[in-house]
Amino acid sequence: MSEKSLLASLEHCPCGRDHDRAQPLLDFAPGAMTRLPETLRRAGLPDRLRVVADGNGLAACPELLDILRAGGFSWEMTRFDDVRGAKIEDARRVLTESKKNAALLAVGTGSLHDLCRYAAFETKKPLALLATAPSMDGFASTVAPIFRDGFKDTLPGASPRCVVAPPEVLSAAPLALRAAGFGDIVGKVTALFDWHVARLAAGEYHCPRVEALTRDAYAKTTALAQGVRAGTPEAMAALMEALTLSGLCIQASGLSRPASGGEHHMAHYWEIRATNEGDTPPFHGLCVGAATPVLIEHYKRFAAGPCPEIRIPSFSAEQLRDHYGRLYPHVRRENTPDPLRGIDPARLRTGWPDIQTLAAALPDPAQLRALLRAAGAPDTPQALGLPDGWVEDALRYACYIRSRLTLLRLTQQQETTNS
Numbered sequence: 001m002s003e004k005s006l007l008a009s010l011e012h013c014p015c016g017r018d019h020d021r022a023q024p025l026l027d028f029a030p031g032a033m034t035r036l037p038e039t040l041r042r043a044g045l046p047d048r049l050r051v052v053a054d055g056n057g058l059a060a061c062p063e064l065l066d067i068l069r070a071g072g073f074s075w076e077m078t079r080f081d082d083v084r085g086a087k088i089e090d091a092r093r094v095l096t097e098s099k100k101n102a103a104l105l106a107v108g109t110g111s112l113h114d115l116c117r118y119a120a121f122e123t124k125k126p127l128a129l130l131a132t133a134p135s136m137d138g139f140a141s142t143v144a145p146i147f148r149d150g151f152k153d154t155l156p157g158a159s160p161r162c163v164v165a166p167p168e169v170l171s172a173a174p175l176a177l178r179a180a181g182f183g184d185i186v187g188k189v190t191a192l193f194d195w196h197v198a199r200l201a202a203g204e205y206h207c208p209r210v211e212a213l214t215r216d217a218y219a220k221t222t223a224l225a226q227g228v229r230a231g232t233p234e235a236m237a238a239l240m241e242a243l244t245l246s247g248l249c250i251q252a253s254g255l256s257r258p259a260s261g262g263e264h265h266m267a268h269y270w271e272i273r274a275t276n277e278g279d280t281p282p283f284h285g286l287c288v289g290a291a292t293p294v295l296i297e298h299y300k301r302f303a304a305g306p307c308p309e310i311r312i313p314s315f316s317a318e319q320l321r322d323h324y325g326r327l328y329p330h331v332r333r334e335n336t337p338d339p340l341r342g343i344d345p346a347r348l349r350t351g352w353p354d355i356q357t358l359a360a361a362l363p364d365p366a367q368l369r370a371l372l373r374a375a376g377a378p379d380t381p382q383a384l385g386l387p388d389g390w391v392e393d394a395l396r397y398a399c400y401i402r403s404r405l406t407l408l409r410l411t412q413q414q415e416t417t418n419s
């Protein structure tokens, strides 16, 4: 079990903020499964649990219930067949059923944990996570992305008391889930870029040390591509640590900025659209990974040109209503007030050369695609199986899904201005 603080460098941060450096107890080392009862006790969990799992999670750790029983725990179970995409109905079911129990133990991958983080936040009960795949970066985050009325909302979530991820369990996870965690980290490179755009265009708060931690997670992860594909226990533990660190950076900065930019808006757009068309969307991290090289190409091309003019309102309500249909009320809410109101045009003009330099320094899209392939992740939206036209649509409309200033959003500004 590791006791090291992943956020140690944020003590006395020069950005001036007193960062929340709280960290769950982490166990990503071999034998973590047999230590589970001890870890739960050390994390302060009482011995009457609500175990929340789906069939895949239970199949991934068949010895779980024996280990809990031998460790002196009793439990009731909320069992789903297969959680793909966290839905509010499922989150409410966990909330209601866990009211009878003293604490929650979530067993599974990203979406299942999202349900439990939401329920634990609402019930204020202690939460422990047993991860069965390194599939996304939200394990230790304080928000839970949950589908409500077909729209993916960011709801508050409790941070867990402990995160246990036995590497031998992660190694046996399907390649698509291992590669999804890899893809989610690949997207940090454009998220960090967009954070700088917001700083340069609108004077948004930015922390260089939080950025450095996220860059470190990115660098360590991209070095793991072959190990992720092969599922080596060492690569699984390192990927899990990078994913946890990324989630903790959200908590430490109080912002999703270090973890999510235009690439996440494209991924959310595809996930929402597939869900609303009655399909099961690809795993979140795979969407993020495949979106990132596309977005980098788009950013490099756009930033090579002149500084965009800003117009308020920055969008056509009529076009958004036509495109989003029944989801338009959500989109309108995200765009009220207009997120480009915060831009000072003079500041943007002054900052544009820096944005151009940062865009030129983004990784080569071809190299990033090769890395995704090496990790076993789809390297393009086509390889992900998305229909023709969804890439262009995401580049055009995904930026309106969140109330965030990104370069993706500014690229629309230019097109609106020119037409």
Ligand SMILES: [Zn+2]
Pocket (backbone or CB within 6 Å): 010, 013, 014, 015, 016, 017, 019, 207, 208, 209, 210
């Ligand atoms: Zn700071």
Ligand SMILES: [Zn+2]
Pocket (backbone or CB within 6 Å): 136, 137, 184, 264, 284, 285, 288
């Ligand atoms: Zn993500």
